[in-house]
Amino acid sequence: MxxxxxxxxxxxxxxxxxxxxxxxxxxxxxxxxxxxxxxxxxxxxxxxxxxxxxxxxxxxxxxxxxxxxxxxxxxxxxxxxxxxxxxxxxxxxxxxxxxxAVRQEAAQVERMLRALGPRKEAIFRRARIDGVPQRRIAEELGISISTVESDLRAACRALAQLKEDIR
Amino acid sequence: MSEDRNDVASGPVGIDDEALDWVIQMAEPQADWDAYLAWLEADPTRAERYDRAASALQDAAIAVARLPVSPPATAAHPDTADAGGDPTGWTRRRWLGGAVAAALVGAIGLGVWTGRSDPYIVATAAGEQRTVDLGDGSSIVLAGASEVRLDHKAPRVAAVERGEALFRVRHDPGRPFDVRVGDLALTDLGTVFDVQRLGRRTRVSVAEGAVMVDPDGAALRLDPGQAVIADGAVLERQSIDAVDVGGWRDGRLAYDDATLAEVAEDLSRQLAMRIATAPSVAGRKFRGTLEIGSLRNDPTLLGELLGVSVRRTGGGWMLEPRR
Known part of the structure; x- marks a missing residue:
């Protein structure tokens, strides 16, 4: 073959x-x-x-x-x-x-999401959990790709840093 | 932006923004692999910084995927939510479904297509007990109305989907035995232990050996005679009588501050009878041991034992407040 x-x-x-x-x-x-x-x-x-x-x-x-x-x-x-x-x-x-209460780590993540705001959370979920490309997220939300890019970067930094600090 | 970090690479440095940007970039369909390769080759410490960032981001994605989509404010006031240029209601609703599927970028990706998994399910009917031999000297005894998910290709991994199971695990220093119960992880080293799902709580009790609960988080170690109740984000340690662990196999059910609703659920499973609780007694606590044999013959004995009145209903029994 x-x-x-x-x-x-x-x-x-x-x-x-x-x-x-x-x-x-x-x-x-x-x-x-x-x-x-x-x-x-x-x-x-x-x-x-x-x-x-x-x-x-x-x-x-x-x-x-x-x-x-x-x-x-x-x-x-x-x-x-x-x-x-x-x-x-x-x-x-x-x-x-x-x-x-060690597992209250979840609460910290939740607080961070709240601090980031619903749009950044939504973009993070869409990109990093659902695996949707940034361009499509921008279309779905009707916002510019550069906004998606900077929101995603901000959310990733905040959340990755939080996870790193917790351990 | 991170040139100076090379010399502190051994210490617990924070996440490197530059590496994290690459991680984000490389998930995109038009990712430039040549540019990424050039970036990696320019500095041998970058690979590890990238791994660290990717790993932290994966942990974050897993943590976020476990949380419900926030904020509740949006659902209640769709017009006023989202301070900053926000998604519309319909996309938000679609995401609720999407997030549950949680095809975690990277995290699950490889696992799925390495995919040499061959899962199977073992389940019991109410009132039944069954022993599953795992082949390496380890075994699982399932209580009634219980279910475990196993994998022919990964014999040292099990997930308790519902009900209760007693694990008897053969020690192998190189290969810990991993058990998942909901989002709670357990690892053990040669052990007899019991896992019970009661309502939304999970109880893990150790008879022999030791179990590590949530090894990558709380890392709570249980020795014989110890138990833990996991309720959402909280782990509560308990002392138990080690001989009571798995006592249900001989018809003994030991409870330590379980609610009557939980006791009723457990009894229904063990007795293959439908036993329900009236709301006014459902939250009452019970501590003690029940004998299945006598209850099977006469469920009304529960009245005396639990301090309730027992009423026959169409398909089973109802536990109600005494008058």
Missing amino acids: PPTGLEAVYLANRDKLVRFLRARGADDAAEDLVHDLWLRVSGQMAGPVGNPLAYLFRAADMLMIDRYRSRRQAERREQAWEETRAGDAASGEPEAERLV
């Missing part, structure tokens, strides 16, 4: 994808990862892709974000175990009070 569109593009751009993965911090794993990437992408193709190369780059980018996140998560878990263990041993009294 001749290579399908996506496969042809993959083969033609394999070196560039390796270079990209390396620039994304994959180092020596880049060769393995590009192979991994292809297995994932090819196994999951539902239909034709508008821009195959962009699709592959985006997949590679997300792969690296995923790796970063699972590394971070493992570190945090490790740390959390250490801390609670040490805490229990030292005080004898579990950290009950401290933890009763």
Whole structure:
């Protein structure tokens, strides 16, 4: 069977994808990862892709974000175990009070959304949760693309910073 | 804008605006991957700054997706809401649906098409009990009218959709066992523990080993004889009798300040009878142990045990205030 569109593009751009993965911090794993990437992408193709190369780059980018996140998560878990263990041993009294309301983090996010205002919230949700391109959001709302751009940037900064500060 | 941050990369620096701008850019259909590659290659610290920004933004999107669309003011006064040049009512309503679907950019994207998942559901009828063998020495016992979602391809992951389940997990240091209950996450290390969904609350009780509740947030550790009630954003720790954990398998139901509505829901599940509460007693608290065997023969015993009067209704029993 001749290579399908996506496969042809993959083969033609394999070196560039390796270079990209390396620039994304994959180092020596880049060769393995590009192979991994292809297995994932090819196994999951539902239909034709508008821009195959962009699709592959985006997949590679997300792969690296995923790796970063699972590394971070493992570190945090490790740390959390250490801390609670040490805490229990030292005080004898579990950290009950401290933890009763830790999940009120949600309330902080909610407050931030309120501070940002409904339009920025709407744009953030549309872009970062629903995955809608900025141009279409601008059309939906009947506002300029530059307004969407600056609103989205402001919302992303505020919310990403908040999440970063919380942890 | 962020050139000076390179030398403090090891410390807890804030989110880098430049990297965050790239993250936002690269989600767009016309993203310029060559320009992005050039930006990355110009400075080896940028990849990590980008990851950090992307990850924080993903966390933020997940947190926002869990919240209802604000503000309530819009729904009540569609004409006066939105101080700054605002969306119209119809788009707002459409978003309510869209946000629930929550196809989180990036976050879920890869997960979906790595997609080597093969999920299946195990459910029980009211009054039934069933044991699911997970193959690695771990097992789950399901109480009546309960449901868990499992995955053939990910045997150390389970989601409790409703009801109650007792987990007996084989310890594997490299592969923690992850359980999801609504939006609450649990991780354990070789454990016997029980997960119960009661109304909108979730109770997790540990008999052996240890469970980490909300490992990426509260990171609350439960040891044997400890339980936690998760109610929305609040986790409340409780002490329990470790031998009571999973006692429902032998027909013993232990409650610690559960509301009568919750007790009735639980009993309905275990007894396969419809037991309801009158509104005036639904919120009353109960602490103690009920024996399923005797209640099955005579549900009116609940009257004495719970301090209510028990009335036979068409399809079941109603718990009402005593007169």
